[in-house]
Amino acid sequence: MKRIFVKTKNVRAFVALAEKLKNAKSNVPKIGLVYGEPGLGKTNTILWWSLKQDAVLVTAANGMSRIWFLKTLVTELGEEPKKRAYELFEQAVTKLIEHPQILIVDEVDYLVDSTRAIETVRDLHDRTGIPVLLVGMGAADKKLKRYKHLYDRLLGIYKFEPFDLEDVRKIVTTLCEVPVDDDVIEIIAKNGNRLRQIVISILKIEELAETNGYKRIAKQDLEL
Numbered sequence: 001m002k003r004i005f006v007k008t009k010n011v012r013a014f015v016a017l018a019e020k021l022k023n024a025k026s027n028v029p030k031i032g033l034v035y036g037e038p039g040l041g042k043t044n045t046i047l048w049w050s051l052k053q054d055a056v057l058v059t060a061a062n063g064m065s066r067i068w069f070l071k072t073l074v075t076e077l078g079e080e081p082k083k084r085a086y087e088l089f090e091q092a093v094t095k096l097i098e099h100p101q102i103l104i105v106d107e108v109d110y111l112v113d114s115t116r117a118i119e120t121v122r123d124l125h126d127r128t129g130i131p132v133l134l135v136g137m138g139a140a141d142k143k144l145k146r147y148k149h150l151y152d153r154l155l156g157i158y159k160f161e162p163f164d165l166e167d168v169r170k171i172v173t174t175l176c177e178v179p180v181d182d183d184v185i186e187i188i189a190k191n192g193n194r195l196r197q198i199v200i201s202i203l204k205i206e207e208l209a210e211t212n213g214y215k216r217i218a219k220q221d222l223e224l
Helices: 009-022 040-053 064-076 085-098 114-126 140-144 165-175 182-191 195-212
Strands: 031-034 055-059 102-106 132-136 154-159
Touching: 009 031, 009 040, 009 102, 009 132, 009 154, 009 165, 031 040, 031 140, 040 055, 040 102, 040 132, 055 064, 064 085, 064 102, 064 114, 085 114, 102 114, 114 132, 132 140, 140 154, 165 182, 165 195
Parallel strands: 031 132, 031 154, 055 102, 102 132
Antiparallel strands: none
16 A cells, blocks of 8 residues: 555645634634544644644643643753743743744643643743644534633634545545556445545455456455
């Protein structure tokens, strides 16, 4: 299977939202939310995009406190973390003002249980003016509504949706080492619209082709 990043509809919508945050005027809040169920490519998308952009990525963890979040952020910014929360906060603010970057917080659901941690994200945005992109699971939208001061600052929200047939066709034709007929792609789409399911189908097709010497896979060749 080819190692290529596929730009699905979700990816294009993510990029559009990220660019909207980056290009927003200075007097406009620059916080966005991307959320959705597992298996739709959110993490792969933010890793791909953050590597191409001037971005700092923090992945939240279960039980993450304000000081834990700040230490992680300061470390990602290339600084040696100080000990106290207010020192860490000022470290992060100073660094982000000196070198503005978009801040991406993945697995933001883990921060929602800590009022001080999630409010720190808002404070960082307000003090520095940097764009902040929050990435969460399927209920992240509802969870963040509990924090009105943060939620009201959201400039854009996008929910990752399951792949449609066009997305599946693009994924299969881009990644699969063996050409496949359109009706095979339709079968793959019916078998699952999550990335892991599609990848498994592609691997099975490639194994089938290698085992039998097929140069192209048709519907009658399949037992997915």
